[in-house]
Amino acid sequence: MFNKTKAIVFASLASMTFLLAACGAGEPDEGSASADETKVLKMGTSADFPPFESRNAEGKEVGFDIDLANHIADELGYTLEINDMKFDGLIGALQTGRVDMVLSGMSATDERKQNVDFSTEYNRSGEFFVTEKDSDLKSIEDLEGKTVGVQLGTIQEDGAKRLKETEGIDFEIKSLDNSILLIQELKTGRIDTAYMDKSVADGHVKEQGLGGFDDPTTSSPGMAVAFPKDSDLVDDVNKVLAEMEKDGTLQKLKDKWLSDQE
Structure with a gap:
């Protein structure tokens, strides 16, 4: 009876040891990165x-x-x-x-x-003013009294502010989250032109039949x-x-x- 009981105890301990080892094997070693x-x-x-x-x-x-x-x-x-x-x-x-x-x-x-x-x-790339195809905006002088859309946080946002100061042209600046929103605002008439990177602008112009002109004053990095x-x-x-x-x-x-x- 004693031997049988001892055997059962040993078997239980061995089983628990195996289970603990198996659980530990699947856990990552803290302090070491893969x-x-x-x-x-x-x-x-x-x-x-x-x-x-x-x-x-x-x-x-x-x-x-x-x-x-x-x-x-x-x-x-x-x-x-x-x-x-x-x-x-x-x-x-x-x-x-x-x-x-x-x-x-x-x-x-x-x-x-x-x-x-x-x-x-x-x-x-340089900068570009995107307009509707039949827009009367042909140069920066035509921006007087208009609304210019720019992307928030971009060099075009800073450039539009600088353009107002250096060229003495009075226009409103409307900052939006991205270039797609700018084109949407342009096509719905909420802005008169979208001022953006030329490579990005050219894609919108060709895809959606828009117009526009280069910014002759830009010297962006x-x-x-x-x-x-x-x-x-x-x-x-x-x-x-x-x-x-x-x-x-x-x-x-x-x-x-x-x-x-x-």
């Missing part, structure tokens, strides 16, 4: 800026910046994670560490350089990848961009996404 976690590159963008970034019919982010970001991630050995947010929140996302870099048609202005670091420029201050990624990304320029990969992306706008 290889996948350390190789994710978090990118911020505002997917409402075609042809640089937008969403296709399936809801997937596509565009020049998306292809560029994927190429950079592949070259550096990362898995790209895309975080879509409003354009005017992108700098803050970098500063708070929510994203590692931003590709969103962002111009490397002196003001932004006070808060983030930039890569070398990868594209330069080119687009670049943005990073948190003192990010180790800046030099690595600059090397990738330099290689893309050298081997023609960057031009291929421009031919794919921007050729119709040039």
Whole structure:
């Protein structure tokens, strides 16, 4: 009787030990990160800026910046994670560490350089005033008394304010969240013209039969990848961009996404 009882106790202990070991095997070791976690590159963008970034019919982010970001991630050995947010929140996302870099048609202005670091420029477009096809707006002088729509947080918003001051033209500025809303406001007559990046503007003009004219006063900086201050990624990304320029990969992306706008 004693031996039988002892055997049952030993068997129970052995069973409990096995179960504890099995449970422990499936739990991660605290303090150690997986290889996948350390190789994710978090990118911020505002997917409402075609042809640089937008969403296709399936809801997937596509565009020049998306292809560029994927190429950079592949070259550096990362898995790209895309975080879509409003354009005017992108700098803050970098500063708070929510994203590692931003590709969103962002111009490397002196003001932004006070808060983030930039890569070398990868594209330069200029600015354009989009109008209805039959609009009487043909030059910046015609903006007197009109309403000019701009995207919130962009260099075009700052440029419109500067244009009023330097050229002495009195017009109202209406800031909206994205370029798609700007075109909607234009077509419904709530604004007289939409002031935006030329590459983006040209796409809307051709797709929707609109008109417009170039801004002859602009001297805006080119687009670049943005990073948190003192990010180790800046030099690595600059090397990738330099290689893309050298081997023609960057031009291929421009031919794919921007050729119709040039």
